[in-house]
Amino acid sequence: MVLNYIWVSFFLIAFVVGLIKLVFLGDTQVFSDMIAQTFTMSKVGFEISLGLTGVLTLWLGIMKIGEKGGAIKILSWFVRPFFQKLFPEVPKDHPASGSMMMNFAANMLGLDNAATPMGLKAIGQLQELNPKKDTASNAQIMFLVLNTSGLTLIPISVMVYRVKYEALNPTDIFIPILLATFFSTLAGLVSVAFFQKINLLNKVILAYLGSLSLIVGLTIFGFSRLNQGQIATVSSVVSNLLLFSIIAGFIILALIKKINVYESFIEGAKEGFTTAIRIIPYLVAILVAIGVFRVSGAMDALIEGIKFVLTSLSIDTSFVEALPTALMKPLSGSGARGMMVDAMQTYGADSFVGKLACTFQGSTDTTFYVIAVYFGSVAIRKTRYAVTCGLIADAAGIIAAIFIGYLFYGG
DSSP: OHHHHHHHHHHHHHHHHHHHHHHHHOOTTHHHHHHHHHHHHHHHHHHHHHHHHHHHHHHHHHHHHHHHHTHHHHHHHHHHHHHHHHOTTSOTTOHHHHHHHHHHHHHHTTOHHHHHHHHHHHHHHHHHTOSSTTBOOHHHHHHHHHHHTTOOSOOHHHHHHHHHTTOSSTTTTHHHHHHHHHHHHHHHHHHHHHHHTOOTTSHHHHHHHHHHHHHHHHHHHHHHTSOHHHHHHHHHHHHHHHHHHHHHHHHHHHHHTTOOHHHHHHHHHHHHHHHHHHHHHHHHHHHHHHHHHHHTTHHHHHHHHHHHHHHHTTOOOTTGGGHHHHHHTTTOHHHHHHHHHHHHHHHOTTSHHHHHHHHHHHHSOOHHHHHHHHHHHTTOOBOTTHHHHHHHHHHHHHHHHHHHHHHHHOO
């Protein structure tokens, strides 16, 4: 229902803004641009789904090997105490626990291509436990919100763009992004726990969160002692080594249990194509709405309105030029990436706006994209409070990024 309101709002707001531009500004091109954008984004939505097919086929096949070989059970055992508190609806030793853990690990390492199929596998397994197939379960909402909060240890993609635009120190956004995304994830976890009445003061949850905080702290300390070239090299090597080690581990465990690895892979891979096909209508719907909203000028009007309000309140507006990235990120990952690139081109990669835009880009994930893809893959229509909690996490990440940006980059 929430997605319905948001989807309709995008179109109606775009229509109203378009009329204003046509009648009062004489912009005769605005509606042509909006119609053209519907075709463009429809094509983009299909191409994204088509592009996911190969990756889904690969990783769902690998996940099937891990499931049959017992790797999922091992992972589930390791995180069972923590997950039982956050996901009380998921039975012990259920493969969804391992799939979710794999998804979180890939996201933290910045391995988006690996994280998506793992996440789709997890949401499908959670759907098997869902008594109301068209309504998101508590476990699915917790999983999705933790995904949209975008917890990232190594923001590889952002650093690559900073290298491309010749930043003096491309890795200087590493610690700020890590801090901002931690606040985003924490806010998402707390908000879902509030709705689901989960006791976060439980000693098990505190132990795991404390351990995670320690790991984050040690990671920050370790990388802070490296130069920019070493950070990029170590991040890339460690990320890919860990990922391939997981693949090899799955295969070895399957061989030990005398599982036919090839047939297991084929069995899981067959799910990749059908999943990609199911995603198409949901993805096209949300991308078209976002594209029309953006090209109508509604996003620009929103930014100018924010700047006007802040100026009236005598609040520094140095960060406002970077806000398009932050406001676009929940809607469109590629759109936010474009906003980040535009900020670096316009203001410079080493400017306050350029660095802050990069921090926004790395601090959260694409909430509506994740909702459309993950819930769409299992035909969930009623998202309950998933969007609300996802946006709370996004807001926390944005606010934290602004304060952290002023602290690290000046203003």
